[in-house]
Amino acid sequence: xxxxxxxxxxxxxxxxxxxxxxxxxxxxxxxxxxxxxxxxxxxxxxxxxxxxxxxxxxxxxxxxxxxxxxxxxxxxxxxxxxxxxxxxxxxxxxxxxxxxxxxxxxxxxxxxxxxxxxxxxxxxxxxxxxxxxxxxxxxxxxxxxxxxxxxxxxxxxxxxxxxxxxxxxxxxxxxxxxxxxxxxxxxxxxxxxxxxxxxxxxxxxxxxxxxxxxxx
Numbered sequence: 001x002x003x004x005x006x007x008x009x010x011x012x013x014x015x016x017x018x019x020x021x022x023x024x025x026x027x028x029x030x031x032x033x034x035x036x037x038x039x040x041x042x043x044x045x046x047x048x049x050x051x052x053x054x055x056x057x058x059x060x061x062x063x064x065x066x067x068x069x070x071x072x073x074x075x076x077x078x079x080x081x082x083x084x085x086x087x088x089x090x091x092x093x094x095x096x097x098x099x100x101x102x103x104x105x106x107x108x109x110x111x112x113x114x115x116x117x118x119x120x121x122x123x124x125x126x127x128x129x130x131x132x133x134x135x136x137x138x139x140x141x142x143x144x145x146x147x148x149x150x151x152x153x154x155x156x157x158x159x160x161x162x163x164x165x166x167x168x169x170x171x172x173x174x175x176x177x178x179x180x181x182x183x184x185x186x187x188x189x190x191x192x193x194x195x196x197x198x199x200x201x202x203x204x205x206x207x208x209x210x211x212x213x214x215x216x
Contacts, residue, residue, distance in 0.1 A: 088112075088127050088141045091178040091198060094205035099130060101137050102174055102196060102211040106130035115164045124160040128178070135172040136165075139198065145179035145186050153177065154193065158214065173215040176207070 092111045099106040110129045117123040128139035138161060140153040158175060161168075177190055178198035187208070190197050194212020198205050 087143050087178070087180055090200055090203075091139065091141050091205060092128050094200055094203055095128065095130060095139075098204065101130060101176065101198075101205075101207055104135055104137070104174075105132065106135070106137065107132045113168070115161050117160075117164055123164050124157045126157065126161060129168065131168060131170070134170055135174065136168055136170040137174045137176060139176045139178050141178040143180055145177055145182045147183060147186055147189065150177060150186055150190060150195070154195070162214075171215060172213050174211050175214055176211075178205075 088111065092109060095101065095106075096109045099109055108131045110131070111127065113126045113129045115123045115126065126138050127141045130137040130139070138158060140149065140157065142149050153175070162173070174196065175194075176196040176198050177186070178200070180200065182197070187197055191209045194210065194214075196211045197208040199208060200206075
């Protein structure tokens with residue numbers, strides 16, 4: 001009987017020890033879980049901050065790129081405008097020095113002629129206009145002449161000149177394009193349409209093509 005009591009006490013002691021160990025393990029697990037959650041939250045916060053910082057950097061870089069592109073575009077536009085003005089002046093000087101196109105001598109050479117519509121607004125502008133008593137020649141200039149430039153000249157600028165040209169209209173109208181260079185298909189197309197192609201060689205203007213009278 002005495003032996004049995006000792007056994008029961010030992011069992012109770014072991015049970016208490018086991019409960020204490022279980023409680024300690026549970027506490028340790030809870031502390032570990034809490035620590036992991038805190039570390040995970042801190043890591044998530046750092047990641048969010050890093051993502052936000054990276055997003056701000058990307059936005060700033062994109063903004064700088066846009067600003068840089070706009071400045072570059074503005075510079076290129078101004079450069080193109082200045083080059084275009086230079087080409088116009090070179091061809092204008094060339095025809096003034098020898099105002100003969102398509103075998104026709106012209107009396108006057110005008111540049112940047114604005115054509116006004118019926119209510120006095122700008123309808124179009126012709127780069128170079130040569131005039132004599134019976135004929136007028138319209139010249140469109142470009143640094144590099146493209147197909148779309150030729151189409152615009154024929155389909156928009158010339159019809160508006162014909163409609164609103166007023167006192168500058170003549171019995172004969174000839175069309176010319178002038179460029180320091182031409183896209184491959186432009187010259188062929190201009191020739192097929194009877195539009196003269198002007199070339200500048202040593203400040204002298206040469207004419208290429210069989211020129212059509214657009215007034216007929």
